Amino acid sequence: MNIQFKKGVLELIVLVSVNKKDMYGYELIVEVSKIVDINEGTIYPLLKRLTNEKYFDTYLTESNEGPPRKYYKITNLGRERMEELVNHWSVFSESVNNFIKESVVND
Amino acid sequence: MTKKKFLSELEERLSVLSDEEKQDIINEYKDIIEEKVRNGKTVGEAINDFGDIDELAKEILKAYKINPDYSQKSKDGEVLGKIESGIRKIANALAEITEQIISEVKSNNVTVEKVFEVVIKVFILLIALMVLKWPFYLIHGIGMSILEVGYQPVETILFIIWGTVVWTTYFILSVALFFIFIKKEMETHNNEVTKVIKKEKTIVKKEKTVVKTEVKEKNKAEAKDPEVVVEKETNIKPENSKKNNFIPNIFKVIIGICFLFPLVAINIGLFGAISVVIYLIIRGIEIYGILIIIIGLIFIFSNLYNIFYNIVVSKKKLYMFPFAIGMVLITFGGLMSFNYFINLNYYDHMPDIKLESKTDTYTRTFENELNIINYSSNNKIKLVADNSLEDNVVRVEAKYYNEYIRIGERLDRDHYRNESYLEFYPKTKWRLNKLINRFINDLEKNEVYNYKELFNIDVTIHANEKTLKLINVD
Secondary structure, X not given: OOHHXXXXXXXXXXXXXXXXXXXXXXXXXXXXXXXXXXXXXXXXXHHHHHHHXXXXXXXXXXXXXXXXXXXXXXXXXXXXXXXXXXXXXXXXHHHHHHHHHHHHHHO | OOHHHHXXXXXXXXXXXXXXXXXXXXXXXXXXXXXXXXXXXXXXXXXXXXXXXXXXXXXXXXXXXXXXXXXXXHHOOOHHHHHHHHHHHHHHHHHHHHHHHHHHHHHOOOOHHHHHHHHHHHHHHHXXXXXXXXXXXXXXXXXXXXXXXXXXXXXXXXXXXXHHHHHHHHHHHHHHHHHHHHHHHHHHHHHHHHHHXXXXXXXXXXXXXXXXXXXXXXXXXXXXXXHHHHHHHHHHHHHHHHHHHHHHHHHHHHHHHHHHHHHHXXXXXXXXXXXXXXXXXXXXXXXXXXXXXXXXXXXXXXXXXXXXXXXXXXXXXXXXXXXXXXXXXXXXXXXXXXXXXXXXXXXXXXXXXXXXXXXXXXXXXXXXXXXXXXXXXXXXXXXXXXXXXXXXXXXXXXXXXXXXXXXXXXXXXXXXXXXXXXXXXXXXXXXXXXXXXXXXXXXXXXXXXXXXXXXXXXXXXXXXXXHHOOEEXX
């Protein structure tokens, strides 16, 4: 998969993941890596951006091991953004899939 | 790289951000590294997972909608800072290279082919540097012909400054290209290594998925398989994108040589001129107007440089006001120096001064024909018959002002055309400072003389009548 492609989908995956439950940075990486193999370096800047754009809120929680963790929580604005992206994705993937199916049949 | 070093380097690259934001980011990364270490990774592995630190910093800055190139420049705005960071980068690069070479040799990753590849690439680079020298010869030549004002001692000073500027720039460019080459070489090498690692990873993944299918989830395994294929495609991609960049890069290099380099040269030249003017002012010649004009020119040419720099390298904010400031300064300075120039008397000859002159005598033998090459149109060349001399022998007397110059003389034989050439040319005796003092003394009296004659040579050639017919004067 093309890097730009991955980056585009990454935002969607991160939004969906955090929507499911509040997460801290490392947890998110583990979660996202299950779906796409992507350079970790690109995930934190993305989190930063999503926070700056008010899609995420952050809060600190004490952890049993080590220092307190910074959790990311989705905002209403973030949820709207997620729904928008999910919509785009469904329409897009469906049309691509249909196109491939038709092309293969025609072959 | 240690955790501390990684964090401090990251912090340095993010210095445009406010302290609070920076601290927030640094803490986040610190936590992640610690978390990974708790989960069984080494610090080195955890840091390597972030990829290239420069790319990482760029991505973070992009999240703040900051142009990463701009931030780096404004950060190291001062020349000293730039030099310092440059040196640090070079030192880091060298350290990383040696580190890598040692580890490579240890892990037997270096093959004979790879060494050959590098050697050939270095060879090509050296040839490229030689080819690059040609435009510099051209620029040097063009500059020389523009600066040929026919007016001493200014001309000699200009030639010296111009030569230094051109060849220093060439030298710096060569060194810079060499380092860029090394960095690229390292990057591609790193990519190759990571590719190998990635391939290993995908194989492991495949095995895992096979196990999974045996246990339960057939569907998931199928979903993962296309990803493995996809992984291989990504590996091919970077080379393609490199090719696409090639043509605009050539365009940029051409702009760089045709515009950026002359602009840099002009700016350096202007700073040279400013130091000359300041020196003259200290010596008591009140040319403040010219100083202001030059400062105005620096404003204008630096801004022009910025504009072309933007075209070639990156985009940053452009300003028009330096042009306005420059124009105002030039006008103001021009008005100020107007009076000065009106009061200045220019004489296109030397002042009436007593100069010591010297006559050198040579005897030379030649075959067939002798061509006398006249170095300067002001040189006087006289032919005198002297039948006491033997055939094909000339006695040459060269008279010149030995207080300021010495002369060079060269007898060459052109074997192809079967002719001989005799040439005289002035060599400065490094008495230029003496001449400059004279020039400044004249300026104090509001007088400017052309000392070109000082470099002239009176040549008298004695030969017998038969031989004289074989001598041509150009």
